[in-house]
Amino acid sequence: MKFSKRASNIKTSEIREILKLIENPEIISFAGGLPAPELFPKEEIIKLTAEVINNEGNEALQYGTTEGYNPLRKAILEQRLKPFGITGTIDNILITSGSQQGLDFTGKLFIDKDDVIIVEKPSYLGAINAFRVYEAQFVEVSMDKDGMIIEELEEKLKLYPNAKFIYTIPDFHNPSGITMSLERRKQLADIASKYKVPVLEDSPYGELVLEGEKLPPIKSFDTDGYVIYFGTFSKTFCPGLRLGWIFGDEKVINKYVTLKQSSDLQCSSLDQRIIAYYLNNYNLDEHIEKIKSVYRKRRNLMFDCMDEFLPKEIKYTRSKGGLFTWLELREDIDTVKLLEEALKFNVAFVPGSSFFASGGHTNYLRLNYSNMPEDKIVEGIKRLSKLLKEYYKES
Amino acid sequence: MKFSKRASNIKTSEIREILKLIENPEIISFAGGLPAPELFPKEEIIKLTAEVINNEGNEALQYGTTEGYNPLRKAILEQRLKPFGITGTIDNILITSGSQQGLDFTGKLFIDKDDVIIVEKPSYLGAINAFRVYEAQFVEVSMDKDGMIIEELEEKLKLYPNAKFIYTIPDFHNPSGITMSLERRKQLADIASKYKVPVLEDSPYGELVLEGEKLPPIKSFDTDGYVIYFGTFSKTFCPGLRLGWIFGDEKVINKYVTLKQSSDLQCSSLDQRIIAYYLNNYNLDEHIEKIKSVYRKRRNLMFDCMDEFLPKEIKYTRSKGGLFTWLELREDIDTVKLLEEALKFNVAFVPGSSFFASGGHTNYLRLNYSNMPEDKIVEGIKRLSKLLKEYYKES
Numbered sequence: 001m002k003f004s005k006r007a008s009n010i011k012t013s014e015i016r017e018i019l020k021l022i023e024n025p026e027i028i029s030f031a032g033g034l035p036a037p038e039l040f041p042k043e044e045i046i047k048l049t050a051e052v053i054n055n056e057g058n059e060a061l062q063y064g065t066t067e068g069y070n071p072l073r074k075a076i077l078e079q080r081l082k083p084f085g086i087t088g089t090i091d092n093i094l095i096t097s098g099s100q101q102g103l104d105f106t107g108k109l110f111i112d113k114d115d116v117i118i119v120e121k122p123s124y125l126g127a128i129n130a131f132r133v134y135e136a137q138f139v140e141v142s143m144d145k146d147g148m149i150i151e152e153l154e155e156k157l158k159l160y161p162n163a164k165f166i167y168t169i170p171d172f173h174n175p176s177g178i179t180m181s182l183e184r185r186k187q188l189a190d191i192a193s194k195y196k197v198p199v200l201e202d203s204p205y206g207e208l209v210l211e212g213e214k215l216p217p218i219k220s221f222d223t224d225g226y227v228i229y230f231g232t233f234s235k236t237f238c239p240g241l242r243l244g245w246i247f248g249d250e251k252v253i254n255k256y257v258t259l260k261q262s263s264d265l266q267c268s269s270l271d272q273r274i275i276a277y278y279l280n281n282y283n284l285d286e287h288i289e290k291i292k293s294v295y296r297k298r299r300n301l302m303f304d305c306m307d308e309f310l311p312k313e314i315k316y317t318r319s320k321g322g323l324f325t326w327l328e329l330r331e332d333i334d335t336v337k338l339l340e341e342a343l344k345f346n347v348a349f350v351p352g353s354s355f356f357a358s359g360g361h362t363n364y365l366r367l368n369y370s371n372m373p374e375d376k377i378v379e380g381i382k383r384l385s386k387l388l389k390e391y392y393k394e395s
Numbered sequence: 396m397k398f399s400k401r402a403s404n405i406k407t408s409e410i411r412e413i414l415k416l417i418e419n420p421e422i423i424s425f426a427g428g429l430p431a432p433e434l435f436p437k438e439e440i441i442k443l444t445a446e447v448i449n450n451e452g453n454e455a456l457q458y459g460t461t462e463g464y465n466p467l468r469k470a471i472l473e474q475r476l477k478p479f480g481i482t483g484t485i486d487n488i489l490i491t492s493g494s495q496q497g498l499d500f501t502g503k504l505f506i507d508k509d510d511v512i513i514v515e516k517p518s519y520l521g522a523i524n525a526f527r528v529y530e531a532q533f534v535e536v537s538m539d540k541d542g543m544i545i546e547e548l549e550e551k552l553k554l555y556p557n558a559k560f561i562y563t564i565p566d567f568h569n570p571s572g573i574t575m576s577l578e579r580r581k582q583l584a585d586i587a588s589k590y591k592v593p594v595l596e597d598s599p600y601g602e603l604v605l606e607g608e609k610l611p612p613i614k615s616f617d618t619d620g621y622v623i624y625f626g627t628f629s630k631t632f633c634p635g636l637r638l639g640w641i642f643g644d645e646k647v648i649n650k651y652v653t654l655k656q657s658s659d660l661q662c663s664s665l666d667q668r669i670i671a672y673y674l675n676n677y678n679l680d681e682h683i684e685k686i687k688s689v690y691r692k693r694r695n696l697m698f699d700c701m702d703e704f705l706p707k708e709i710k711y712t713r714s715k716g717g718l719f720t721w722l723e724l725r726e727d728i729d730t731v732k733l734l735e736e737a738l739k740f741n742v743a744f745v746p747g748s749s750f751f752a753s754g755g756h757t758n759y760l761r762l763n764y765s766n767m768p769e770d771k772i773v774e775g776i777k778r779l780s781k782l783l784k785e786y787y788k789e790s
Contacts, residue, residue, distance in 0.1 A: 037453035049444040058432035061633035097659040104658045129657040238456035240664030262524040264492040269635030
């Protein structure tokens with residue numbers, strides 16, 4: 001068999017391969033981006049499924065429109081966008097199979113072979129992989145504590161005037177944990193209009209504010225329709241139902257809809273209704289508060305443990321929300337090798353290099369604080385610290 | 396915004412656009428490929444959802460592996476493949492979001508711009524659209540009453556030795572209703588090996604045998620792993636859960652898995668378990684018998700009505716299974732225009748030309764017999780016949 005050229009660009013996600021390895025319950029895993037399953041609204045889902053099927057079983061199990069279940073689109077608009085300053089109609093929304101599908105469709109819609117796209121350095125590896133399939137050339141823009149550095153972005157835009165889009169994760173960035181400042185959000189919306197270049201705003205963690213105020217999305221400052229916003233229920237409800245959305249200009253959304261038609265026709269008719277009924281019968285905001293209070297405790301505990309046990313030379317992001325913190329180790333330490341050793345101590349993380357579109361940067365690692373209970377956080381950071389101390393002793 | 400070149404190849408599916416128009420309940424629609432919703436196992440799904448969540452709610456709502464839920468892969472292997480002569484292990488199976496997703500991934504995995512692929516004439520328009528996105532060149536092979544004509548296929552393979560794959564729907568073909576003969580199935584498996592060219596066997600209707608014996612899949616005659624088989628629960632359980640599968644050589648399946656990782660990570664963890672629990676706690680074969688007996692009555696009634704009311708000159712396929720029959724009208728009749736008129740009489744079908752990869756053939760139309768109750772079948776065929784008699788009177 002002869003495969004397509006693009007097929008050779010496709011890499012297996014390191015995170016997912018690790019997730020498969022660490023099914024051993026002895027391992028304390030800070031690797032995945034898994035929400036805490038004990039918080040999933042299980043009883044509600046049982047009850048709502050019965051309600052959905054009793055009310056509209058014929059439709060809930062039948063083919064539906066590609067755009068998505070209208071009451072779900074409406075609830076997203078009213079509850080998950082309008083409160084944050086994003087306004088529109090349901091025609092601005094396409095329901096997707098998680099925001100990952102939105103990223104894949106974005107590659108399909110925008111990228112021809114060798115097209116330049118601009119990403120943060122580092123960036124979400126699932127996005128890098130999705131865009132790489134379409135044979136993109138990545139141009140990276142550095143970040144500081146306020147997110148993507150706008151001056152450097154403008155330099156790159158001048159250097160690559162045909163760049164197809166700018167991809168950013170402004171809220172509690174994956175993997176770096178950084179939050180883009182209000183000022184930069186406004187600047188980025190302006191740049192989108194000025195250079196007529198789409199900005200893809202990926203915000204899977206935007207509602208998981210653990211410290212300070214929620215900042216308005218870049219999309220809320222968009223005046224010309226150049227910002228495309230990606231949201232998901234994976235972190236606020238549950239990831240297993242695979243539901244997210246794209247919000248954008250109606251003309252652009254129509255193009256995404258056509259792509260979804262030929263890709264998988266539509267999302268699960270049942271799962272869409274379960275979430276729509278939940279949004280209309282319960283209070284997701286209250287549920288998110290519950291999630292946040294659990295994650296806040298875990299995050300604070302992890303930071304406290306890192307402050308106490310990690311070698312003092314190691315820098316990490318005091319993320320103000322989301323699921324991750326990001327550690328910078330001494331330059332000569334290779335975190336892929338470190339992971340191999342860490343697994344012997346039954347503790348896991350994600351090595352940082354796969355988050356860099358151009359590779360390198362082997363001395364970073366990402367830790368998740370949402371998934372492990374408190375005693376395991378303490379024990380896991382102790383184990384990791386013990387291992388790292390060996391490295392720092394050597395120097 | 397500047398879109399990719401491939402984005403300009405993407406057409407909206409005529410069928411889905413029509414489906415949106417005909418929400419008017421006055422219209423008798425033979426257009427979609429919708430199963431009969433009154434047969435969906437609703438009570439069972441309510442019960443099973445509660446069971447799934449009570450048993451393994453943490454996993455059923457959490458991220459899972461890209462390959463799919465192992466008990467589902469196992470049940471497909473044991474129940475939906477082994478009885479038809481297809482054997483392997485769960486590593487030969489990837490769970491997909493309907494078989495449509497399998498087709499999209501196939502385009503992604505095999506097709507570079509301008510690559511030749513071979514399809515039947517006519518072929519499933521959802522497959523044509525999925526492959527067109529990847530900028531394929533279509534080469535069509537004619538069909539007779541026994542399916543794809545093998546001599547013509549071999550000629551085309553000699554003419555296009557770099558053809559990437561052959562796409563076929565051997566069982567109750569969409570749209571033509573034709574069943575590929577046993578002899579041709581064996582020949583096609585041989586051709587795959589002889590020319591080392593993958594055969595994509597798409598069998599969404601294979602289990603819906605309404606007359607005669609079920610023929611073995613092409614895959615059951617495959618000795619060298621060149622046949623890739625696509626199955627789905629959309630027609631035997633329900634389409635709303637969006638679950639299908641790809642069965643193939645492990646090395647090929649691994650490539651599909653990597654594509655799914657970057658496309659949408661995985662299918663719904665909950666929906667996969669609902670079907671797996673159904674397969675392990677109920678008898679899907681018995682359920683399919685129930686579906687078949689309803690469809691058989693509807694099909695027979697539609698054929699009886701067409702024999703009685705349609706102009707005698709019109710030829711149609713006496714499909715032995717599946718959901719569709721296919722009508723050939725006089726050459727000068729344009730079925731897109733006919734549809735516009737038919738809608739005035741509140742009856743709908745799908746015009747045939749979009750099923751031809753190279754266009755033309757405006758004098759065909761497809762009728763579905765699975766979705767409408769019997770009284771509407773009679774009335775709908777009467778309305779359509781009345782309209783068609785006007786055309787045939789003119790000549």
